[in-house]
Amino acid sequence: MPSPDLDVVVIGAGLAGLGAATALRDVGLRCRVLEAAGRIGGRAWTTYPEALGGAWFDMGAFWFHDAANNPLVDIARRHGETLLRSDELRTERTLVDGHLATEAERADYDAAWPRFEAAADALIARHGDVSMADVTRHLADDPWAPTIEAWEAPVICTAPADRFSALDWRRNALCGFNLVPEGGIGAFVSRRLGQGLDVRLNTPVRRIRWGGAGGQVTVETDRGAITARACIVTVSTGVLASGALAFDPPLPTEVQDAVANLPMGMAIKVALRATGADRLDLPPHCSVDRRVGREADPFVPFQFWPFGRDYVQGWIGGPLAWDLAAAGQDAIIDHAMGQLRALFGARVDRLFVGGGRFVTGWDADPWVRGAYCYATPHHADARDRLGAPVADGHLMFAGEGCNIPYAGTVAGAWISGQDAAKAVGACLAP
Ligand SMILES: Cc1cc2nc3c(=O)[nH]c(=O)nc-3n(C[C@H](O)[C@H](O)[C@H](O)COP(=O)(O)OP(=O)(O)OC[C@H]3O[C@@H](n4cnc5c(N)ncnc54)[C@H](O)[C@@H]3O)c2cc1C
Known part of the structure; x- marks a missing residue:
């Protein structure tokens, strides 16, 4: 032979x-x-969309998660790459029924995460595993449980809550702080x-x-x-x-x-460029979320003015992302605009209509076919x-x-x- x-x-x-x-x-x-x-x-790919003024834009991966233990951070440091301290730059706003969360609501939101985790651990210990939706159902009186489910299942893990293993979620460790290589992860990968x-x-x-x-x-x-x-x-x-x-x-x-x-789960990044000077009273690099209701309440978190740029970026994840991807780019932009209007009213029409817009499409890449997988x-x-x-x-x-x-x-x-x-x-x- x-x-x-x-x-x-x-x-x-x-x-x-x-x-x-x-x-x-x-x-x-x-x-x-x-x-x-x-x-x-692959899914680490930096582009420079004209619609967003030519600034670097990561189509897929953006953060080095758990930076203290991330082997790619060590490689980046050895090469003298600049790593942006994105967590420290970030400000956060949470809206509850249209108003900014009060201090008490904010404190309850913070306390709700360990409550959710403890409930997941208890259910896993009892049943071997459950779905994320089971955890939310178990916390029937917790006003924040649907928000945490929405963040952790469709948004972060791109998974439908009723088909996503709570044990898989608990075994994963997206903890610690995040860093962003200046110029984008995709560019870093192809350079280094x-x-x-x-x-x-x-x-x-x-x-x-x-x-x-x-x-x-x-x-x-x-x-x-x-x-x-x-x-x-x-x-x-x-x-x-x-x-x-x-x-x-x-x-x-x-x-x-x-x-x-x-x-495979699915995630879409949708970015809309502002045409005027209005910044919706939000500081640069500001993450905006809201309290999510229990009944079919699709949730899209937004990052406003990332690194001081003039666009807002929405993240659509999970089954909604598959549906919108199938419906096409106009449907994705309409959905993002609808969510923005619900948060900030008609101001967003004046600000974003006629501006550049950009949408990622990992579903259509035949060599990937989605965002990333869940168990x-x-x-x-x-x-x-x-x-x-x-x-x-x-x-x-x-x-x-x-x-x-x-x-x-x-x-x-x-x-x-x-x-x-x-x-x-x-x-x-x-
Ligand atoms: C929108 C989005 C946001 C993300 N955000 C983050 C983040 O902030 N931080 C983070 O750490 N991760 C993030 N991720 C996840 C991260 O990008 C992926 O987990 C990682 O890049 C996957 O790497 P991989 O090598 O497993 O797969 P891939 O990157 O998919 O690599 C597989 C390669 O195989 C090639 N290929 C496929 N079929 C064939 C074939 N038949 N023959 C030859 N080649 C083939 C593909 O073209 C591809 O290049 C994100 C992903 C997405 C989609």
Whole structure:
């Protein structure tokens, strides 16, 4: 049998693929990364929309979460990158039934988070797992429980509350403080994380034949086939579930089951540029949320005048984001305007009508198919199962879906890629 072309082939040049390739290079394994798109970074992608005056704009990841423990922060610091202390710059406003929250309401809101967490922990201890919606139902008299559910399920985790595992939520650690690399995470990734790696862009992988003699893997692309001793697949669970990447033989049932229980959530960033000098009496970099009602009350948090810029950015997450994405850009902008009008009245019409507008569309990217994944109730372990070695470690999966406690983040993707590389290294060791 001819010897394989490479030691390891990595599918995808997002954070997981780059993390894996870096670790493999560091131990001297011959590795190539095959990337379908024409750029590296995947969901870390900085653009410069004209509609927003050409300022840098992260289409996907924006923050380095849990910055004190985030490995990408260390890399950024080593390279002398400027890291913006976004939490310290931020001011916050919460509205309750149209008025600014009183001090007492604000204090109750603050106290509601540990109440919600304690209720989730108690329900998980009793039932093994529950949905986030179950936690809210359990806190029937808590006026803030629907707000916390709205923040944590559809907004932050992009998940429908009734299909989202409370245990998955509790295992994740988006705690600590956040930093933002000046110029955007996507730009940082393409500037700092691709050097010295063998990456082939515009090379979609169509089929992976695995389980050959000695564990050999053959990867079929539009530009021909490549053989390797092992393969690390870092595409999203949305791509895996779509069948756009075929496996021969089909993946083991445990892997298919893990993918099915890690569906993609959806998030849309919608930005509207102001045309006048009015700033709605809000300071720069101001986050605005509101108390959410119990009955079908779609919630869109806004960041006004990020870093002193002249636009507002809304975040639409969860099932509403899928519905609006399907309805199109005008529907997304109408929804954002409706939410702004409910908060600030007709002033927003004068301020935003005729201004630039910009909407992200991760649903339409065939190489991603959503924002990031969440685990369904009683399947929080799907992340570990997806990251477990297949074929004795000759086939590994990595990515944001496989990591705890940094699920759905750039750090989680990077760490999971490095973990997969270690497992492959052990598998290929003489
Ligand atoms: C709107 C939004 C906001 C976010 N905000 C944050 C944030 O503030 N902080 C944070 O830490 N995280 C954030 N995230 C999450 C973060 O961006 C992701 O968790 C992380 O980038 C995922 O990396 P990955 O390597 O797992 O996957 P990806 O980035 O999706 O990389 C996979 C790569 O595989 C490629 N690919 C797919 N199919 C094929 C194929 N058949 N052949 C070859 N290549 C293929 C894709 O093009 C892609 O480049 C956000 C994400 C979104 C969408």
